[in-house]
Amino acid sequence: MDLNLQNIIAYHPAREQDEVFALKNVSFQVKAGEHIAIIGPSGSGKTTLLQIIAAAMKPASGVVSLGKINPWSISGGALRQLRQRLFYAPQIPPLPPRQRVVTSLSASRLGEMGFGKSILNLIYPQYSQDAFNTLSLFDLSEKLWSRVDRLSGGERQRVGLAKILMSRANLWLVDEPLSALDPKRSRQAIQMLIAEANKRGVTLIVTLHQVDVATKEFPRVIGLHAGKLEFDLPSADITKHILQNLYAQSEHEITQLEAHVFSAE
Numbered sequence: 001m002d003l004n005l006q007n008i009i010a011y012h013p014a015r016e017q018d019e020v021f022a023l024k025n026v027s028f029q030v031k032a033g034e035h036i037a038i039i040g041p042s043g044s045g046k047t048t049l050l051q052i053i054a055a056a057m058k059p060a061s062g063v064v065s066l067g068k069i070n071p072w073s074i075s076g077g078a079l080r081q082l083r084q085r086l087f088y089a090p091q092i093p094p095l096p097p098r099q100r101v102v103t104s105l106s107a108s109r110l111g112e113m114g115f116g117k118s119i120l121n122l123i124y125p126q127y128s129q130d131a132f133n134t135l136s137l138f139d140l141s142e143k144l145w146s147r148v149d150r151l152s153g154g155e156r157q158r159v160g161l162a163k164i165l166m167s168r169a170n171l172w173l174v175d176e177p178l179s180a181l182d183p184k185r186s187r188q189a190i191q192m193l194i195a196e197a198n199k200r201g202v203t204l205i206v207t208l209h210q211v212d213v214a215t216k217e218f219p220r221v222i223g224l225h226a227g228k229l230e231f232d233l234p235s236a237d238i239t240k241h242i243l244q245n246l247y248a249q250s251e252h253e254i255t256q257l258e259a260h261v262f263s264a265e
């Protein structure tokens with residue numbers, strides 16, 4: 001699915017009165033099948049941007065088009081259909097505590113199940129073989145029948161990634177998928193996500209705090225700072241100087257940056 005964002009301004013309702021912008025005049029285009037990483041310091045607007053693209057949040061002004069459709073100018077029914085074509089994976093996957101992993105993974109296809117099948121899915125998960133195969137990609141197949149509240153943080157995060165792969169959406173919007181994973185697992189998980197997106201021609205947009213992963217694994221990187229688009233560049237053109245500017249006021253994050261990216265120089 002291709003995307004077009006034009007002059008997006010967004011406030012969170014709680015901040016509207018003091019006019020603190022979450023996004024200021026953000027514009028960019030994405031072609032179907034592109035893979036993009038969004039980076040920037042904490043609070044720079046990465047999650048808000050994904051929510052705007054996912055049509056989960058309405059911009060205060062500006063235009064969003066998802067595959068040429070403005071989600072805010074169509075009927076409720078058409079909007080629900082449009083949302084089925086995208087998968088928004090929040091930073092902390094919403095996994096109902098007592099649910100089994102297999103049920104949660106099958107639920108990624110609720111949109112195509114219809115009411116009867118989706119109720120049945122709670123008792124007899126509808127896609128257990130697919131769920132098993134998808135979990136194997138993240139070394140988690142033995143957890144197929146486990147309850148999600150008995151998983152570690154990293155395992156839950158990998159279940160969240162497997163849920164994305166279970167969906168049949170053609171736009172994946174993934175918010176900080178690696179925060180609970182160690183560096184080796186992070187690299188494996190992101191490479192799996194990218195390989196599957198490639199195979200299926202899916203448009204992939206991922207927010208990341210790991211700038212090294214962003215610049216090494218993604219061909220295009222967007223930098224946000226205080227709600228503004230600071231740069232939108234091929235990753236090969238991103239220099240140490242550009243990254244230092246982006247994280248200039250975020251001392252803690254720059255320390256991480258140096259550890260991850262610059263120590264090898």
Ligand SMILES: Nc1ncnc2c1ncn2[C@@H]1O[C@H](COP(=O)(O)OP(=O)(O)OP(=O)(O)O)[C@@H](O)[C@H]1O
Nearest residue numbers: 012013014015022041042043044045046047048049
């Ligand atoms: N629910 C909310 N209510 C009010 N303000 C919010 C809300 N969510 C985010 N904000 C504000 O909007 C701005 C952008 O936040 P956002 O979560 O998009 O940033 P982020 O780059 O994803 O941050 P992080 O890397 O810490 O997840 C920040 O100033 C934040 O304080």
